[in-house]
Amino acid sequence: MDSSTPKKIFIQNFGCQMNDYDAERMVEVMHRQGYATAATAEEADLIVINSCSIRDKAEQKTASAAGRYRELKQFKPGLVVAVGGCVAQQEGERLLRRIPVADFVFGPDLIPALPSLMARVSKKRFAATEVIEVEDYEFLDADPEPSAVKVTALVTIQKGCDNHCAFCVVPTTRGREVSRPADEVIAEVARFVALGAREVTLIGQNVNSYHGIGSEDGDDFAELLERVDAVPGLLRQRFTTSHPKDFTPKVARAFRDFRTVGSWLHLPVQSGSSRTLKRMVRDYTRAEYLEKIDYLRQLVPDISLSTDIIVGYPGESEAEHQETLSLLEQVQYDSIYSFEYSARPDTPALKLRDSVHGPIKKRRLQEVQTLQRKITAARLRRWIGRDAEVLVEGASKRGAGQLCGRTRGNELVHFSAPVGGDEKALIGKLVSVHITGAGTNTLIGQMDSDVVRRLPLIAAHREADGAVH
Ligand code: SF4
Numbered sequence: 447m448d449s450s451t452p453k454k455i456f457i458q459n460f461g462c463q464m465n466d467y468d469a470e471r472m473v474e475v476m477h478r479q480g481y482a483t484a485a486t487a488e489e490a491d492l493i494v495i496n497s498c499s500i501r502d503k504a505e506q507k508t509a510s511a512a513g514r515y516r517e518l519k520q521f522k523p524g525l526v527v528a529v530g531g532c533v534a535q536q537e538g539e540r541l542l543r544r545i546p547v548a549d550f551v552f553g554p555d556l557i558p559a560l561p562s563l564m565a566r567v568s569k570k571r572f573a574a575t576e577v578i579e580v581e582d583y584e585f586l587d588a589d590p591e592p593s594a595v596k597v598t599a600l601v602t603i604q605k606g607c608d609n610h611c612a613f614c615v616v617p618t619t620r621g622r623e624v625s626r627p628a629d630e631v632i633a634e635v636a637r638f639v640a641l642g643a644r645e646v647t648l649i650g651q652n653v654n655s656y657h658g659i660g661s662e663d664g665d666d667f668a669e670l671l672e673r674v675d676a677v678p679g680l681l682r683q684r685f686t687t688s689h690p691k692d693f694t695p696k697v698a699r700a701f702r703d704f705r706t707v708g709s710w711l712h713l714p715v716q717s718g719s720s721r722t723l724k725r726m727v728r729d730y731t732r733a734e735y736l737e738k739i740d741y742l743r744q745l746v747p748d749i750s751l752s753t754d755i756i757v758g759y760p761g762e763s764e765a766e767h768q769e770t771l772s773l774l775e776q777v778q779y780d781s782i783y784s785f786e787y788s789a790r791p792d793t794p795a796l797k798l799r800d801s802v803h804g805p806i807k808k809r810r811l812q813e814v815q816t817l818q819r820k821i822t823a824a825r826l827r828r829w830i831g832r833d834a835e836v837l838v839e840g841a842s843k844r845g846a847g848q849l850c851g852r853t854r855g856n857e858l859v860h861f862s863a864p865v866g867g868d869e870k871a872l873i874g875k876l877v878s879v880h881i882t883g884a885g886t887n888t889l890i891g892q893m894d895s896d897v898v899r900r901l902p903l904i905a906a907h908r909e910a911d912g913a914v915h
Pocket residue numbers: 607608609610611614615616617651652689
């Protein structure tokens with residue numbers, strides 16, 4: 447390689463939005479060391495596998511991804527392979543034995559230290575899994591290349607979790623909950639907007655317990671939403687993940703009251719049975735959860751809802767499973783993420799006997815997914831014939847002249863825009879799309895030429911007072 451050619455980093459990312467965010471920060475940290483981004487693993491001098499341990503399969507994926515890089519390393523002896531993320535934090539030295547190709551493994555708290563970890567790379571492989579104490583933890587500011595900024599951006603507001611949900615590894619892998627100071631959050635949102643983002647998603651493990659402000663009524667998260675709402679040029683904000691026990695009426699009212707808060711809430715319920723919820727140590731009952739949903743729907747009747755469901759949790763009886771199905775019927779979620787329970791290392795649920803056999807878990811998962819498919823289809827069909835406010839994200843995969851974007855309710859819409867080949871001018875704008883059809887998970891629509899002519903007016907109007915046209 448020419449000595450003037452920059453070294454390159456390639457990240458193979460698994461898991462949640464927190465990992466997406468971390469992967470972006472890893473790239474930025476190494477860019478500051480002169481690294482460029484590699485389009486493929488073959489071009490890279492440093493490969494980071496950013497692992498996830500929330501599900502069993504994700505962990506297997508980490509091991510098999512690493513296997514693919516073994517051959518690459520034989521042909522490129524200087525190539526460094528590192529494993530970051532939650533599996534790395536959890537397994538440490540053990541992971542080095544399981545993944546012989548890894549030069550080192552490192553936990554999520556050590557992303558800022560990636561350059562110094564690279565400097566330690568030698569024949570002696572190592573695991574770096576220190577957890578930074580709450581008082582000392584500092585959030586890495588996003589520092590994206592302007593060309594890498596899209597219409598939507600992730601902004602972290604919190605790391606770690608102080609809850610003890612019995613099935614969850616996060617408190618072990620990500621440590622105690624730390625809230626990012628509100629001024630840092632607002633500054634980062636404003637930076638993204640200045641670079642062209644129009645929507646931000648505030649991310650954390652349990653955003654409702656955010657405490658970076660010290661507001662008088664103790665509801666720091668609602669106050670943060672209000673402050674983000676005031677950032678000039680921002681068109682939408684979303685947030686994830688919420689914990690039902692910490693979801694307050696004031697946050698519910700933010701959906702009604704704040705111009706930018708989109709009409710979509712992801713509120714993981716996990717099970718429709720209060721008995722199962724108790725064994726999961728979720729600290730709410732089915733009735734309490736439904737009460738929060740009812741209140742929210744009184745304020746914003748058309749809000750879109752999504753959730754997470756675990757089937758086959760230890761001790762889940764057939765009756766408890768039926769309660770989950772009836773909850774899906776009752777709430778009418780727009781979408782769900784559903785999984786079979788799998789025991790994770792170092793979690794309290796390990797003490798419970800994993801009593802639901804594999805075939806039963808499979809059948810229950812199928813029942814949940816079959817029911818939800820019907821509900822999702824019906825929820826999408828309610829849009830047909832209506833006009834939706836869509837934030838345009840980019841070209842649609844459906845073909846030339848087609849764009850895609852999301853409604854306030856987070857539904858993905860593919861639509862044609864009669865702008866005579868200048869579709870790019872619409873990216874980052876709010877437009878009105880007439881919905882003409884619904885697929886399995888997406889909507890189809892058409893922007894009429896009248897709307898295109900009125901577009902600058904519509905966008906200005908929307909930014910000024912939040913009116914939906
Ligand atoms: S709230 Fe529960 S499920 Fe979510 S990260 Fe914390 S412990 Fe895990």
